[in-house]
Amino acid sequence: MRMFKETSLIFSRQLDRVETLGRYTIVRRYGKMVGLLALLAIAIVFPLVFSNSEETGIALFALIFAAAVTGWNIFSGYTGYISLGHAAYFGTGAYALAIICQVWNVPAGYTPFLFVPVAGLVAAVLAVPVGWIALRVRRHTFVVITIAIFFIFQLLAINLTEQYTTTGSLNLPIPVDWTGDFYNIPFYYASLILLLVAIAISWWVRNSKYGLGLLAIRDDEDRALGLGVKTVPSKLAAFVISAFIVGMAGAIWAYYVFVIYPPTAFDATFDVAFVLMAFLGGVGTISGPILGALLLESTQQYFTSVLTQNGGYYLIAYGALFLAVILLLPRGIIPTLSERWARYQVSRHQSLQEHDAIVTALPTPDGVAENVERKEGINL
Amino acid sequence: MLGLIVEAIILGILTGGVYALMASGLTLVFGVMNIINVGQGALVILGAYLSYFLEQQLHIDLFLGLLLTMPFMFGLGLLIEFFFIRPIKRDRTMFSILVTFGVALIIEGILNIIFSANPVQLSAWYITASLPVGGFNLFNFHVGIFYLPFIYVFGFLLAVVLLGGLYLLVYRTKFGFALRASMQNRTAAELIGIDVERISAITFGIGIALAAAGGMAYGATNLFNAGSAYDLISRLLAIIIFGGMGSLSGALIASLGMLVIEDVTTVVWSPSWATTVFFILLVVILLLRPQGLLGKVEVRKQ
Numbered sequence: 001m002r003m004f005k006e007t008s009l010i011f012s013r014q015l016d017r018v019e020t021l022g023r024y025t026i027v028r029r030y031g032k033m034v035g036l037l038a039l040l041a042i043a044i045v046f047p048l049v050f051s052n053s054e055e056t057g058i059a060l061f062a063l064i065f066a067a068a069v070t071g072w073n074i075f076s077g078y079t080g081y082i083s084l085g086h087a088a089y090f091g092t093g094a095y096a097l098a099i100i101c102q103v104w105n106v107p108a109g110y111t112p113f114l115f116v117p118v119a120g121l122v123a124a125v126l127a128v129p130v131g132w133i134a135l136r137v138r139r140h141t142f143v144v145i146t147i148a149i150f151f152i153f154q155l156l157a158i159n160l161t162e163q164y165t166t167t168g169s170l171n172l173p174i175p176v177d178w179t180g181d182f183y184n185i186p187f188y189y190a191s192l193i194l195l196l197v198a199i200a201i202s203w204w205v206r207n208s209k210y211g212l213g214l215l216a217i218r219d220d221e222d223r224a225l226g227l228g229v230k231t232v233p234s235k236l237a238a239f240v241i242s243a244f245i246v247g248m249a250g251a252i253w254a255y256y257v258f259v260i261y262p263p264t265a266f267d268a269t270f271d272v273a274f275v276l277m278a279f280l281g282g283v284g285t286i287s288g289p290i291l292g293a294l295l296l297e298s299t300q301q302y303f304t305s306v307l308t309q310n311g312g313y314y315l316i317a318y319g320a321l322f323l324a325v326i327l328l329l330p331r332g333i334i335p336t337l338s339e340r341w342a343r344y345q346v347s348r349h350q351s352l353q354e355h356d357a358i359v360t361a362l363p364t365p366d367g368v369a370e371n372v373e374r375k376e377g378i379n380l
Numbered sequence: 381m382l383g384l385i386v387e388a389i390i391l392g393i394l395t396g397g398v399y400a401l402m403a404s405g406l407t408l409v410f411g412v413m414n415i416i417n418v419g420q421g422a423l424v425i426l427g428a429y430l431s432y433f434l435e436q437q438l439h440i441d442l443f444l445g446l447l448l449t450m451p452f453m454f455g456l457g458l459l460i461e462f463f464f465i466r467p468i469k470r471d472r473t474m475f476s477i478l479v480t481f482g483v484a485l486i487i488e489g490i491l492n493i494i495f496s497a498n499p500v501q502l503s504a505w506y507i508t509a510s511l512p513v514g515g516f517n518l519f520n521f522h523v524g525i526f527y528l529p530f531i532y533v534f535g536f537l538l539a540v541v542l543l544g545g546l547y548l549l550v551y552r553t554k555f556g557f558a559l560r561a562s563m564q565n566r567t568a569a570e571l572i573g574i575d576v577e578r579i580s581a582i583t584f585g586i587g588i589a590l591a592a593a594g595g596m597a598y599g600a601t602n603l604f605n606a607g608s609a610y611d612l613i614s615r616l617l618a619i620i621i622f623g624g625m626g627s628l629s630g631a632l633i634a635s636l637g638m639l640v641i642e643d644v645t646t647v648v649w650s651p652s653w654a655t656t657v658f659f660i661l662l663v664v665i666l667l668l669r670p671q672g673l674l675g676k677v678e679v680r681k682q
Contacts, residue, residue: 082474082477084481133663133666136666136667136670137666137670137671140414140474140477140625141621141670143474144416144617144620144621144625145621145666147418147614148614148617148618148621148659148662151610151614151618151659152656152660155655155659156656158652159652159653159656272481272485276478279478312490312491312493313489313493314489315485315488315489315492316486316489316490317489318485318489319482319485319486319488319489320486322481322482323464323479326475326478326479326482327479330470330475
């Protein structure tokens with residue numbers, strides 16, 4: 001009897017909590033949506049307000065990298081397999097678009113943008129055998145192998161272009177009609193669309209059963225395998241999807257810079273850049289890599305336009321920032337902030353209901369909890 | 381043709397010894413500390429530039445200069461370990477790759493500012509003077525005389541001496557026993573009273589001092605600038621994957637194999653494909669043996 005009383009007491013408190021949390025979630029969900037729409041609106045009107053070609057140039061680089069890092073994150077962030085070789089697919093996408101434009105005589109203008117997905121597809125197809133080989137090993141060996149494979153790609157690009165052109169460079173069509181400040185505008189919107197596509201894919205993966213399998217691989221691969229996650233195809237699919245997005249980013253980048261060389265398209269600093277941006281914002285989250293890329297790429301572009309006389313200072317600043325982020329903020333901005341926010345919420349909630357001892361756990365994102373249940377239902 | 385191939389094999393073995401020197405530091409550090417020092421390439425180049433500085437400014441012989449640069453780099457290794465590796469608490473291997481990449485970027489930047497990006501090469505009498513080799517018969521083929529700069533031989537001898545010293549250190553001294561104990565089981569080593577932190581720091585220092593020696597030999601046979609670090613680190617990583625991570629003898633075999641394959645490809649096919657052939661071979665090896673030639677199979681971390 002006494003026990004029953006207690007249970008009912010707990011139950012009523014639980015109901016209380018569910019109600020309050022429910023209200024919170026509704027407010028938060030709408031708030032989130034409004035916030036996201038506002039961000040999108042800002043992104044859309046940005047070039048109309050800051051129409052200077054320098055400003056739009058910085059912004060479009062930031063968008064391209066945000067898309068590429070989002071792509072990187074779909075594989076490395078969700079599965080925990082850190083790839084230090086994704087610049088290989090960036091370069092592949094760049095070269096694919098350049099070669100497509102040359103071979104099919106694609107005119108300058110809006111048409112090359114239509115071939116961006118094709119370039120991404122080329123990168124994705126190349127990623128299949130590479131991922132198949134590299135994903136046979138785990139953890140650090142995987143990281144090292146991705147670096148080695150990146151250099152294979154770079155060497156192949158150097159050797160293969162030597163066979164066809166004497167200068168080692170490839171040219172893309174230059175849209176001469178787009179003059180002055182307008183030149184950047186089509187590139188800006190193309191990059192924005194790419195970023196939106198990347199976010200959509202990233203969001204879908206994060207909230208699907210498939211993505212949950214990837215997260216399980218990150219946490220404990222053997223256990224995930226034991227629970228019925230098909231680890232090998234899952235990892236490979238994530239690898240290919242991320243190569244596809246990174247390849248498309250590389251293609252837009254190539255069209256914008258219009259002359260590509262093997263060392264500029266297959267640039268080892270891009271490898272580091274992807275990792276650094278993701279780590280700065282928060283690996284494995286959806287918004288973290290985007291925030292990291294926007295912050296870092298815009299500062300980087302600004303620095304390169306200011307410090308032009310010697311690349312050394314830029315490298316030192318970059319390396320120091322890298323060290324600072326990894327050592328001081330290893331979990332990234334978004335996870336650190338959201339944990340603070342969650343703690344604040346919990347403490348506020350606890351002070352509201354001082355007697356309620358039940359609310360001890362941190363609130364989890366609703367989507368994930370939902371998925372856990374669904375997944376268990378299927379697997380067991 | 382056969383003469384050229386024999387020449388390529390000899391050259392490959394001699395330069396392979398130098399690469400073994402650089403790679404052994406990398407693989408040793410991985411074995412003991414479970415970290416991958418991606419900055420090894422930049423540190424090799426730093427070693428080469430230190431020798432360059434001593435030779436240009438103070439006119440100190442390259443090999444004598446090592447007596448200064450190796451202790452200096454050892455100290456630098458201790459500092460890097462203390463400030464950047466030791467603070468990593470969680471997921472050491474992953475974060476060490478990122479941290480040492482950051483260190484490499486800083487070193488590259490500093491070298492770019494001080495020495496500019498123009499490629500330089502070390503100079504000494506034994507780099508310009510050559511040793512006639514060949515003029516013998518091998519399986520009824522006559523191998524013609526060719527000239528080999530002394531530095532290749534000296535560099536190889538340096539590698540033999542240092543790697544021999546390393547072997548004695550690892551297998552014949554008390555420090556070596558402690559080191560191998562930490563390699564096999566870090567926790568158990570700590571339990572029987574080995575100061576694993578200290579062993580780790582010293583190992584890291586040794587690895588980087590070996591990089592300095594390798595850098596001198598590299599700088600004497602190649603034109604280099606700060607950007608050469610990328611080329612070097614890709615080769616070194618390939619070597620330690622090929623040989624099996626954490627295995628010293630694997631690193632030795634892989635370095636000799638890599639350079640021989642490269643030099644032979646240069647002769648029979650074309651120089652621009654030399655490295656690619658090695659990398660393709662690496663991929664094939666990984667398909668057959670994901671853990672490398674002499675590596676241990678990764679067991680599940682509990």
